[in-house]
Amino acid sequence: MSGRRVVITGIGVLAPGGVGVKDFWGLLSEGRTATRGITFFDPAPFRSRIAAEIDFCPEAHGLGPQEVRRMDRAAQLAVAATREALDDSGLDVASLDPHRVGVTVGSAVGATTGLDAEYRVVSDGGRLAAVDHRYAVPHLYDYLVPSSFAAEVAWAAGAEGPSAVVSTGCTSGIDSVGHAVELIREGSADVMVAGSSDAPISPITVACFDAIKATTPRNDDPEHASRPFDGTRNGFVLGEGAAIFVLEELASARRRGARIYAEIAGYASRCNAFHMTGLRPDGVELAEAIRVALDEARLDPTAVDYVNAHGSGTKQNDRHETAAFKRSLGAHAYDVPVSSIKSMVGHSLGAIGSIEIAASALAIRHDVVPPTANLRTRDPECDLDYVPLTAREHRTDTVLTVGSGFGGFQSAMVLSDPERSAA
Structure with missing residues (x-):
């Protein structure tokens, strides 16, 4: 490379x-x-x-x-x-x-x-x-x-x-x-x-x-x-x-003195080779994509300041994704804020991954984590910090954004502020 x-x-x-x-x-x-x-x-x-x-x-x-x-x-x-x-x-x-x-x-x-x-x-x-x-x-x-x-x-x-x-x-x-x-x-x-x-x-x-x-x-x-x-x-x-x-x-x-929103520091994609619509509950393939994306960015999991989740709102996805964050980020998964903008703009299928990249870049620019709207009732199996209801001011130098698709596709991307991050 x-x-x-x-x-x-x-x-x-x-x-x-x-x-x-x-x-x-x-x-x-x-x-x-x-x-x-x-x-x-x-x-x-x-x-x-x-x-x-x-x-x-x-x-x-x-x-x-x-x-x-x-x-x-x-x-x-x-x-x-x-x-x-x-x-x-x-x-x-x-x-x-x-x-x-x-x-x-x-x-x-x-x-x-x-x-x-x-x-x-x-x-x-x-x-x-x-x-x-x-x-x-x-x-x-x-x-x-x-x-x-x-x-x-x-x-x-x-x-x-x-x-x-x-x-x-x-x-x-x-x-x-x-x-x-x-x-x-x-x-x-x-x-x-x-x-x-x-x-x-x-x-x-x-x-x-x-x-x-x-x-x-x-x-x-x-x-x-x-x-x-x-x-x-x-x-x-x-x-x-x-x-x-x-x-x-x-x-x-x-x-050329351009305004820089973020650097795309790491990216990886995996497939679970398991089921057209089903997901393994352990989230191992998504966790692997996250691990490789962080490795490419030369970042430790603790460098992640915000996780822009796939967060589709189905029980299968949300539990699978939560498990993947725990597997890939370790103890830091409990400390980093997580949210899903699909709570506000819905799920636009192939478009949503790019829309979420835009949200991630803007979160870095403004040091604000968008909320998970409508999150009012705690699910014991989803026990991370999902930033409910209102946005949170938070220093955001590095964002992990992930996606999950039918066919078993699992992708992860790491965005960082090139001036402030350790990348």
Whole structure:
């Protein structure tokens, strides 16, 4: 591995209740929730009828009618977040060699919204077994192939270097950024525009999670339905969103006087090779990913000042994750604050890992740990410091953020302040 250190110099976020970095951090630091009854379609037939939706107007983010027609909602979110990240970075992309600027985009379910809507059109609401392609939008192929997301982001950034889509379920948002970091470290790119986007709030996705009872049926109280680590939790709340970052080498960022949010000091991913949706209760694979990420960052577990948990709000995940923290951090697991922002913005599948990286970087910048909203009832099996209800001022030089996805994917990333941490 080269000695190149990689930092975040630009952030773009579109999340439920927080469109743009400022509003996103305001929501988290104030402990507000953005979960509500589904408005995108009639949810009456479904078991879980709530979600964390974004009030997103593509035109307000500079997307013209042709772009809106061409792109699925998730691609629109990714491009809007890309534009914010580039503006935020202050980087003059036009002055760079475009072949040294790359893109990685994570997504778990791709253009689900567009595919769902178009199937209803070409099948005449499901009436036709043999669909009529003449009624489909002309860009239906772009909905079918998730690579279109990376292409759209590359066009928005003027990037002609390495380009890829990473799809590893709910760890896609961490893994796409981790892949981008490695491309800079190995010298394949100098700048990476990286992150993830998903817009899965559609009938097909809701039906799938209903079938396995993974989402909460607490429809009468959407605001308090997402309850990670709480003894009364009964499933996660589906969400949507996008977060994109400008990543560059630390030395280069310093030379141009860039604002540095955080260094991505370590990353690792493992798979439990166990079950498509099941998790081992001992959390050994997630613990191993954490251990390797900390080793790569050359940090002891006691250096971790805050853990941004996956915290989906299912009993299986929360207990598995708690065990992993104890296994990987040892006694320090009981001293370090932990929280889940899914309590406020829901679970946007492949996008959430990048949204949580954004939250982690902002926690470092502001020395504030976001809360786990709605955490009121203690679960004896989840006995760590989960920062309930309100944000906490706390010196935060190093953050561990983790993800867990269907298929057994387990990922961990360590972010540090390069000026204050021991890295």
